[in-house]
Amino acid sequence: MNWEAVRLSLQVTLVATTVLFVFGLTIALVLVRFEFRGKIVVETLINLPLVLPPSVVGYYLLLALGRNSPLVEWFHLQILFTWPAAAIASAVVGLPLMVQASRAAIAGIDPVIENAARTLGSGELELLRRVTLPLARRGVLAGLILGGARALGEFGATLMIAGNIPGKTQTLPLAIYDAVQSRRYELANRMVLMMTVMAFLGLWLVRRLENSDRSRRISTMP
């Protein structure tokens, strides 16, 4: 087993999932709470990575993180061809899944319940922590798992901006590609099996969350 790749994959996925949680949740909240001009355009942009070839997403990220980009000039964000670049690529492709799931969960909360919390003295952050997140937790968690699973399987965009450097940026999907290229099928088999099991567990967990949510809703019927 290529443990180096497993470690890198987990590291990249963990960071990507944290980024997903913060940004995905913020975007979902903004989309639920505010009406603004161009909202549909924003929503479409966020969903684009679902349908664009990963190489196109990677190309845009290459422009954003490349030499003449303001991100690099102003923030000295020189992360191209390092593992944080892989984490960013993974987060971007996982974002639509996270936003969609948590947005639906937050929008499903009765706004009157949130208003009740406001009249009881809660500011927006306290409201989020004590009411919105606990009530939307299943949806948010499902989005996080789906987005995280997508991040774990990221291949194309990662290859474009982080490269395929063993021990530095080579995650499991890239390592599998390498193993097949060099006809090391036994290694490839083991890594493929591992990826499949992890993806299966993720999707199974999401299904379970959805089911328990449904049964809970039925039990609360008057």
Place this chain on the structure above:
Amino acid sequence: MTPSHLQIRIEKRLSNFKLNVDLAIGAEILVLFGPSGAGKTQTLNAVAGLLTPDIGEIIFDGTTLFRREVQGEVVNLPARMRRIGYVFQQYALFPHMTALQNVAYPLKPPSDRNRALDLLSQMHLEDLADRYPHELSGGQQQRVAIARALAADSKVLLLDEPFSALDQPIRQRLHAELRSLQAQTGLVVLYVTHNLEDALTVGHRLAILNEGKLEQVAGIDEIFLRPANRKVMEILGLPNIIEARIIESSSDHALIDWNGLKMRIGHSLTGYEAPISGYIPPSEIELIAPSAISGGGDANYLSGHVISSRPSGGYHRVVIRLENGSEIEAVTRKADAANPGSSVRLRISEGGIIVSRK
């Protein structure tokens, strides 16, 4: 008025009308009454800080909660800082918290278990503290919601159709509890309903709201004895609303013409705008035998025949067509007088016709 005092003067353009409310509420239960869609909930939301008026002022006990005038500084205290207890129509309890946790929500620290338990037992709910909202009945949920609204030490309590989904007996009990709670604590209570019976049972005063406009604010007796205008009578669903011409008016009585029937009223109508409108409470109409002598006095005697009748718990509610073609509703205990088709005579005392102020 008594120390606690809420002043509301707001205007807000809504999709189909303009909300224009000017109210002062003391330590009492003021019922905001009106048909659905009259702007009642919007008024509560504005007080709570969930809806921003276009212009106006909301002041409680000297603290400005909201102010926006054509000129001058704008004040708009966020909902979380207004300390106004709000009981929503559908309870709006936090479904992921027990009754106790719901009540403890606004407490600082939230772990102030004893205070929350006190509030729950005040509402006779101490045994249900650890139940979740979906394990409680509607009446119990509503009491938790009231306890929670009071937990933040609110001096103002807003209730939006609070008991509309509950059965009549529970409703009556909760109304009695609310009244005694208000009497004990001196709360300023603004209670919204479109149910007249609720309004009369719970309210000290009534404010009648129609399409965003306050038609009358007064004590309950005052409203029924001196309705401000025809709209008020219609909103209250009063029976036997009449419109009449003034024939003559002296210092102590007046004569009116109601669709060709001359009627005497026991007070002056000088200064009233003609035509006047008013109503005749069914309890003021006495059914007498057709043969009875139109024995003088100052009463009005009318005749007609019964066109329909239905039993109404111990008495009959009859609709009578009068000589002038108008229909009038009366109540009687005499079953034989209530047969459809039979001729009847009616006696209406000169004080039995209530004329609206305008």
